[in-house]
Amino acid sequence: MKLMSKYLDVEKIKEDFPIFQRKIGNNQLIYLDSASTSHKPISVLDSISNFYKLHNSNVHRGIYTLSEEATTLYEESRLKVANFIGANDNEIIFTHGTTESINMVAKSLFSSYLKKGDEIITTNLEHHSNFVPWQYLSKKYGLKLIIWEISKEGNLDLGKLENLITDKTKLIAVTHISNVLGTINPIDKIAKIAHKNNSLILIDGAQSVPHTQINVKELNIDILAFSGHKMLATTGIGVLYVKKDILDKIDPSSFGGGMISQVTQEDSMWAPIPWKFEAGTPNIEGAISISAAIDYLNKVGLNNIHNHEMQLSKYASDLLVKIPGLQLYGPNIKSGIISFNLGKIHPHDISTVLDTQGIAVRGGHHCCMPLMKSLCINGTTRASFYLYNTFEDIEYLSKFLLKVKEVFK
Amino acid sequence: MDSNIYVENILDHYHNPRNFGKPEKFDIYRNEFNPLCGDKISVFIKLNKNIIEDIKFTGNGCAISQAAASILTEHIKGKDIEEIKQYGEHQIMELLGIKISHLRLKCALLSIKTIQNALNQ
Known part of the structure; x- marks a missing residue:
């Protein structure tokens, strides 16, 4: 069953963002890098x-x-x-x-x-x-x-x-x-x-x-x-x-x-x-x-956006943690930003494989080298959410992380 | 050229790198670091006059950077250092046999950069 947001009509919101009409290769764009930059609605x-x-x-x-x-x-x-x-x-x-x-x-x-x-x-x-x-x-x-x-x-x-x-x-x-x-x-x-x-x-x-x-x-x-x-x-x-x-x-x-x-x-x-x-x-x-x-x-309402993202964040944590070898970082309660590593696979390799499926995530140290050092890692893969993301986006991510594991098995 | 960069040959070199490890004897040593990715490569070169008699490497990082180091060290053994100093993007891409995006090029070129810096130092 397709999960729907309690707070936002995401399908309607997506129609306001022209970028979601394009394809990445043959795939629909699944954009999970809004912590890096957001997309722009037509009104902007x-x-x-x-x-x-x-x-x-x-x-x-x-x-x-x-x-x-x-x-x-x-x-x-x-x-x-x-x-x-x-x-x-x-x-x-x-x-x-x-x-x-x-x-x-x-x-x-x-x-x-x-x-x-x-x-x-x-x-x-x-x-x-x-x-x-x-x-x-x-x-x-x-x-x-x-x-x-x-x-x-x-x-x-x-x-x-x-x-x-x-x-x-x-x-x-x-x-x-x-x-x-x-x-x-x-x-x-x-x-x-x-x-x-x-x-x-x-x-x-x-x-x-x-x-x-x-x-x-x-x-x-x-x-x-x-x-x-x-x-x-x-x-x-x-x-x-x-x-x-x-x-x-x-x-x-x-x-x-x-x-x-x-x-x-x-x-x-x-x-x-x-x-x-x-x-x-x-x-x-x-x-x-x-x-x-x-x-x-x-117009959308910042409280709705915040609640929507908190829901996505919880959903993503619960789903990703089930993937064997996947380590999540950060506290249990967090905003719509999820960082993880998958075994010893380099975050840039993960990003490249996910990109072949149209999924955009960020990999690397995220301009936080002192934090990476304190976590004793070189980098993480990060998925971040905004008002145009759906539960389905997270399910795609989870599904294709299994494909990443397959490639690097 | 394959649009998928994780082809069998690349993954094979990534999982089973050739010439990996620090040798007891070597003439030149150099390490380089790719700050964006955190990829690290160290090379240890043994020379016989102008010829690369042996080369080994250590390092860690993404599949592309590590596989490229494995493939390149295999390829340049027995070659003249003057020839290696002339290598550029073109030669590395031919050796790897994959199409690398602009953003991942630094990963693919880290090992040749390390070797050339070693030879020029």
């Missing part, structure tokens, strides 16, 4: 095309109709993003993606907030984008980077954090959802511990904002970074949310057009927030695509 694609057909011009520059329209669309997108995460629009900075968001705020914090001798806590669960900037800048500026290590099950233990945090801790940088293990971290509790100790908290929301409702005020998050392309929008657009009172205190880290109010030969004054953090012509169509993506996500 149309929003970009409409922008170029009807409103194309630069923002905040020209005093003519097209520029006013482009500026309005761009700033409306900012407001929509702000509402989506419960922020104010002057706390939303458009960037090129999560990586740039973290790098940008890291440089600003190091140049105008953090001091030599301060401590930063991050975890060994992080994607390199929320690890390498802190490692590099801490070394360069003489700060101490402390690693909060995960438990065997792949969870972060709050008791351990209480032991690591000191009065020198100025920042805790942690992912909301692990891109490898699917671990969902208790952000609200981490934020409480951080603030009790006068530390800021930065959240890598790349794997959470597209999949679950987040309210930065309720969770009391100081800094949040996420990407457009993982939430149905295009590549090259990302978001950096920073609390207003912090934004007012820190310097920009990128300089040029658009971010100034006045420039003389001797000195420059910055534009008000958030614009002082947006140097150069921004990714206008990217911002517009995020707006269309949020409309689509709101």
Whole structure:
């Protein structure tokens, strides 16, 4: 019997995504790599095309109709993003993606907030984008980077954090959802511990904002970074949310057009927030695509998407664990991200065989080398889900993993 | 060329690699690593003037990287090092006899890269 989602009409949703009309070889596309990037609904694609057909011009520059329209669309997108995460629009900075968001705020914090001798806590669960900037800048500026290590099950233990945090801790940088293990971290509790100790908290929301409702005020998050392309929008657009009172205190880290109010030969004054953090012509169509993506996500309902993915995740864990020789990683309760190894078969060999059946999964270290080291492995194969995935997709995966075993027997 | 890369010959070399192991005597040693995949290859070469008298390898990684090392070490024994230094993608693809996608090319070429770096060092 075909299992149907209790929360979403997936067949209807799939019709909105043109990519599912194509074939991979002779096979239907089974896309299980949304943690890497998501596909785009037609409404998002149309929003970009409409922008170029009807409103194309630069923002905040020209005093003519097209520029006013482009500026309005761009700033409306900012407001929509702000509402989506419960922020104010002057706390939303458009960037090129999560990586740039973290790098940008890291440089600003190091140049105008953090001091030599301060401590930063991050975890060994992080994607390199929320690890390498802190490692590099801490070394360069003489700060101490402390690693909060995960438990065997792949969870972060709050008791351990209480032991690591000191009065020198100025920042805790942690992912909301692990891109490898699917671990969902208790952000609200981490934020409480951080603030009790006068530390800021930065959240890598790349794997959470597209999949679950987040309210930065309720969770009391100081800094949040996420990407457009993982939430149905295009590549090259990302978001950096920073609390207003912090934004007012820190310097920009990128300089040029658009971010100034006045420039003389001797000195420059910055534009008000958030614009002082947006140097150069921004990714206008990217911002517009995020707006269309949020409309689509709101229409479907983020809670429905989250519940649907939790169901898929449980179903996948239960089904895959039955395959002899298959090892699952991560905690029992996880988001729609499943990592595994199948005997000694290399993840890239698994991916290649699955691709011959139209199944797209990710294999490798997933930009998490410290995590791989802590798990004593070189990599995993990862299947990740989104609103367009079905129970059938997981059954296909399970069926063809048996074929992989057959090839490498 | 077969569209399936896991043909019998490749799987045979993967499961039963030839020239595998560290020899007691060798003249040149080199190891290389493919960070994207985690594939690792070490080569141990014994020379007789300009001729590769013996070559062995160790390593771990995907089927393509390991099978390619096995096939290549078998092929180059007794050959002149100047000839091996000229090998490129074309020669390796001919030896493997399979069609490798752009993304997996690094796996297939890791062993020749390791050998050439060993000979050039």
